[in-house]
Amino acid sequence: MQRLPHPIPALILGAGIFLAPATRAGDITLALPIDCRLGETCYIQHYPDRDPGPGVRDYSCGAVTYEGHDGTDFALPTRAAMAAGVAVLAAAPGRVRAVRDGEADGALLAGASVKGKECGNGVLIEHGAGWQTQYCHLKRGSIRVQPGETVAAGTPLGLVGMSGLAEFPHLHLTLRENGTPVDPFRPAHDASCTPVAQTGLWGSALPYRPGGLLETGLAIAPPDYGAVRAGLPPATRLPADAGALLLWAYGWESVTGDVLRFVIDGPAGFRFEQERPLKKGQALFLGYAGRKAPAAGFPAGTYRAEASLLRAGKVIAQRSTLADLGG
Incomplete structure (x- = not known):
């Protein structure tokens, strides 16, 4: 099985969010990448950090993020929910570039080193026009796609887990344009924020919840x-x-x-x-x-x-x- 290439910025979570140039309308539209009811059976634990300095700021001018966080964490409320199985879904159509499987869930909490494998079990998809999505922390043994495979939006990729640099069950989704992380909630190239919920690159608006x-x-x-x-x-x-x-x-x-x-x-x-x-x-x-x-x-x-x-x-x-x- 082809391994996820290393190094890739999102494999080392906390490497920082660098906003891409102004996004061109119609380049990519994202669907919810997890099979759950947002706000009921899953929730967003962290948004991308838009603050260019040592502080933190999410797209809505809140602090539901942490220093240098470059993606969106879709979390499950309990490990029981993880054990029941919640599918990770392709956020947009594309071609699978690489996968990694076999990393233990909960390794970080058990004291094991995850250096170089911070993403844990994951999938990297290329969507054309320089866009990529990367899906991290999937459950060991759950990945269902292979490199080179073409997927549609909503295709099951695996199950939510807590492999790699993860202390709770969640999917870490990173969106990139030409290798640079992009905040899908507010893809503008500036470092400002907007204190209202907005659709951004999502096909439908995802509600903002500060806790x-x-x-x-x-x-x-x-x-x-x-x-x-x-x-x-x-x-x-x-x-x-x-x-x-x-x-x-x-x-x-x-x-x-x-x-x-x-x-x-x-x-x-x-x-x-x-x-x-x-x-x-x-x-x-x-x-x-x-x-x-x-x-x-x-x-x-x-x-x-x-x-x-x-x-x-x-x-x-x-x-x-x-x-x-x-x-």
Whole structure:
């Protein structure tokens, strides 16, 4: 199997985004490169970094990126979603130039070196007129195309994984024109940004989200963070003798000053409400709040809960859940 050529700029993630010359209309149109419902079963963890200096700035003047990030990260909420299998799709018609497979998923977290193979398992497609797309971090053994093969937009290339330089399951997509990374959300050659969502080179506009909540659940004790990241399902039934009742929320891209609001409503007029400030920004985060059981225990019945993520006093994401206690 032909290997992905090395070095290629996108194989070393963090090498920097260099904006291409002004894009010519009609050169390339991109489709969503992952088989999921954006904002529901997948989300954009990072956009390309447009800041030419040491700072960070995404196309919408936000900070949903990191220094030198040259592509778009389409992430899955949990490893369970990765295990279930989510297809990576060709974003535009073209010819497969190279592939790499056989790299272990989670190698970085296991302490293994990924030097020279930061992209992990991947596919490189040429689209003509100097355009290329590169797809990184695919699941080992999942790649379905061969070098020289012609593909249409939407052709399955493999499955989302976490091979190479990856700490969570995601697809890293890099678009290049004549070897230079291009931001598909705002392909203009300047280093400015636009504080509104726009189509860019996508066939249809992809909504901009500056952060959000991936899952929430009721529990009787704080959940294990590793279990949540792996795909801990929200509880649907809690024991009648629960010594505590709490609501947890798992989300992405918090910033310093964000607030998690927790609300639990239950039978017999039960209500719990609390806000918890987030002390620092994190790519992925877990928060929870709750109360101990009263002397007579929690009343049996259905408890409904809602977690909200607030930024500058405004709700930017909400998720709800419910569970039956006792009975």
